[in-house]
Amino acid sequence: MSAEELTPEQLEELHQALLTAREDLKATLRLANDGAKPVDLDTPIGRLSRMDAIQQQQMTRASRSTLDIKLRQVYASLETYRTGEYGHCRTCEEPIGYPRLKARPEAPFCLDCQGARER
Numbered sequence: 369m370s371a372e373e374l375t376p377e378q379l380e381e382l383h384q385a386l387l388t389a390r391e392d393l394k395a396t397l398r399l400a401n402d403g404a405k406p407v408d409l410d411t412p413i414g415r416l417s418r419m420d421a422i423q424q425q426q427m428t429r430a431s432r433s434t435l436d437i438k439l440r441q442v443y444a445s446l447e448t449y450r451t452g453e454y455g456h457c458r459t460c461e462e463p464i465g466y467p468r469l470k471a472r473p474e475a476p477f478c479l480d481c482q483g484a485r486e487r
């Protein structure tokens with residue numbers, strides 16, 4: 369069963385959600401960048417806290433690449449909003465559907481196509 373087209377109200381709500389997500393992601397990435405500064409190995413901190421710092425840095429790197437991907441998807445979605453194609457799957461061009469977009473406004477694919485890509 370294919371999803372319904374978005375109403376103008378839903379479209380506007382999701383557009384706002386995308387704009388908010390873009391600002392949030394940019395702010396979070398700025399913080400992550402600060403946290404990803406190289407560990408200064410000359411600073412006399414204990415061995416344990418140095419390990420902590422390195423571990424922390426690796427976690428920050430991992431979450432940063434996830435955030436980068438999400439931010440790119442948000443930008444791509446805002447672009448499709450401008451061209452009037454927002455809310456349609458980039459693969460099959462069917463409506464993605466409001467419930468899925470409400471959970472993930474930057475989702476580029478419908479559930480079927482997303483599932484096919486992950487298999």
Ligand SMILES: [Zn+2]
Nearest residue numbers: 457460478481
């Ligand atoms: Zn699709």
